[in-house]
Amino acid sequence: MASSPSSAVESSTVCLTLDLDWAPDHVLDDTRLLLQQAGLPTTIFATHQSPAVTALLALPGCETGVHPNFLGDPDEDVVLTRLLTAFPTAVGVRSHELYFDSRLLPLFQRKGVHYFSNDLMFLHAGIELYYDWSGLVRLPLFWEDDVHCLYFDGRFDCAALRLDQPGLKVLNFHPVHLFLNTREIADYRAAKPVLADPVAARKLRREGPGIRTLFLDVVGRLRGAEMRTLGALAEEFRAAHVFEGRTAERFAQEARKERAP
Numbered sequence: 001m002a003s004s005p006s007s008a009v010e011s012s013t014v015c016l017t018l019d020l021d022w023a024p025d026h027v028l029d030d031t032r033l034l035l036q037q038a039g040l041p042t043t044i045f046a047t048h049q050s051p052a053v054t055a056l057l058a059l060p061g062c063e064t065g066v067h068p069n070f071l072g073d074p075d076e077d078v079v080l081t082r083l084l085t086a087f088p089t090a091v092g093v094r095s096h097e098l099y100f101d102s103r104l105l106p107l108f109q110r111k112g113v114h115y116f117s118n119d120l121m122f123l124h125a126g127i128e129l130y131y132d133w134s135g136l137v138r139l140p141l142f143w144e145d146d147v148h149c150l151y152f153d154g155r156f157d158c159a160a161l162r163l164d165q166p167g168l169k170v171l172n173f174h175p176v177h178l179f180l181n182t183r184e185i186a187d188y189r190a191a192k193p194v195l196a197d198p199v200a201a202r203k204l205r206r207e208g209p210g211i212r213t214l215f216l217d218v219v220g221r222l223r224g225a226e227m228r229t230l231g232a233l234a235e236e237f238r239a240a241h242v243f244e245g246r247t248a249e250r251f252a253q254e255a256r257k258e259r260a261p
């Protein structure tokens, strides 16, 4: 189904999101302090359970989504069910490595997933929410920290993010890049073996401009802006637009056929 204009959604909406990517607790505690200071609604895609994850997800205004790794396990149902059981309030998904295959669509529908934020349209103007052909609400990503490090040549000023251009701007940060103030992906690779050790990892935080300083710059500029979580935007979109496809019934028919002897 073709995308339809998201009239109920403000065209200049910026959304802050995080993929936790199994970061150690001391790294997540550092992210929690940064978010606490920022005080902005954030959608957090969780990968695992831990005391630091629980504390992070409990921040006021934060929404829980899940971040399944479908690459490590051929049974997508098992992977998704495990995470949705651990995080029962989650209605949104973003796959690790932005993985997608079309078998996920009937699975998402069966599991009650409302939205999928998985397509990176790096720095594209005019991004809109849309229903895909299965009736799932899609919220493409506008920007991601690791891609920023690859795309730009050491540029960490807020203007690079073009936040003033029209369209949905879903920004995605990773706690590990916030912690390390990553400047290039080699920083992360070098830190990986000692990341679990708070003292050794802290020594590897880069001085000067990097992803952490960029985050602080971005949230400073967003202070006072009207921001929402991805789930709130998706529900607003659903309320304003009826999905006309028959895909849900067809998926159910196919599932019944598959179960039949």
Ligand SMILES: [Zn+2]
Binding pocket: 019, 021, 067, 095, 096, 097
């Ligand atoms: Zn990931």
